[in-house]
Amino acid sequence: MMSDDAEGFYCHFDEKIFDYLPKNFLSKQFPFFQYQSHPVIELSENTLNYIELILNRTLELYKEEKTSNKQLISCNLLVIFEEIKKEIPLQTTKTKNSFLDITERYKNALEKNIYEHQNILYYAKSMNITPDYLNKCVKKSTNKTAQDLLKEMLILEAKTLLKYSDLNVSEIAIKLCDQNPSNFVRFFKKQTGMTPLEYQQLN
Structure with missing residues (x-):
């Protein structure tokens, strides 16, 4: 890509x-x-x-x-x-603001827990903050909402499973989103502009 x-x-x-x-x-x-x-x-x-x-x-x-x-x-x-x-350039040490720190913690939590938890409330509770404050931090740091990042992570995992696993669309829908296939296909197309099968054919 x-x-x-x-x-x-x-x-x-x-x-x-x-x-x-x-x-x-x-x-x-x-x-x-x-x-x-x-x-x-x-x-x-x-x-x-x-x-x-x-x-x-x-x-x-x-x-x-x-x-x-x-x-x-x-x-x-x-x-x-x-x-x-x-080989990664050393970054100048500086104090991170709290918005960026919370956003990074949220991103890392998404990476580890996206298969089990897809609810903003879960991540906010795990960081001892409110969903509104989590969303505020993410918005300040990335100009996206907390839900936007969650959807991006779901699509990233879905693309990986479609490209590198033997699972079919129905199995991926259950494994990743615990959804019926038609809902998963609609979600994937809304986020990417193509269906899961169209993505597989291109890759």
């Missing part, structure tokens, strides 16, 4: 491969795993070459399908993430 001539690796994994790490470790340690972070990171040639070697080795381990390789694969991925992290 970034560019027609983009090339590289697509690394799709289940966080369970890091079950020995603390909960939410990846999103806390690596900013590129946080919801709505910038998806493109420019790498130096040396780092790129090193990461490509590790990815190719990781791919070999994955194809072997040995249970004992799971730990090696997860360690390789962590090394790659650390290498990428080094």
